[in-house]
Amino acid sequence: MVHKIDRPVSNKKNDGMGSKGKATKNKIVQSARRLLRMKGYANTSIEEICTESGVKRGNLYFHFKSKEELACAAVDDAAERNFPFFEAFMQDETDPLRRIELMVDGIMSYYEARGSKASCLFGNIAQEVGDSNRVLAEAVHRFFAAWIDLLSGLFEEAKTLGLVDKDLDGEAFGHLIVSSLEGILIIHKASHDPAAYTKTRKALKELLAGLRVANQG
Secondary structure, eight states, X not given: OOOOOOOOOOOOOOOOOOXXXXXXXXXXXXXXXXXXXXXOXXXXXXXXXXXXXXXXXXXXXXXXXSHHHHHHHHHHHHHHHHHHHHXXXXXXXXXXXXXXXXXXXXXXXXXXXXXXGOOOHHHHHHHHXXXXXXXXXXXXXXXXHHHHHHHHHHHHHHHHTTSBOTTOOHHHHHHHHHHXXXXXXXXXXXXXXXXXXXXXXXXXXXXXXXXXXXXXX
């Protein structure tokens, strides 16, 4: 059985806007998402978002009452986009451990293709505002919690199928994998050493292989 992906709950309101209003709101969110990933929260201004999106300041504030609310919408939008991205790496595989390995492979390949330009909106925002803006930090936390839950569910499925030890803590290993995939971005950003990606990919694959019980796989 393939684990169903549970996406984070979005803060978007179904406010009955027409197609033009929805298109404008979407342009604002996409522009904010790109700028926040590149520049961070403090260094991204409303003026820059307006310029990037081509939307006037008054129209932006019609859709979002504050920069914080817009940033939360951008984080939620990015989260919703990431889960189909993960699913695309795993969709043709039914073995839950292999699905995790394919996800790791896909994410690492994505990082490697971008080299020093690779970054993560969620990790960047968490490091910047984790202590200073709990509303925005909670939006980021929803994504990480859902990602860990996805991995935990796959480990639970592996336990049900007898692929791993029945006492394995799937949530703990989910935390470990997410922490590794996020942490390697910071290490690579500091070192610009492509081997950082290679070593992390190898270590995670060996970890998953080691969890598989004898006579499986």
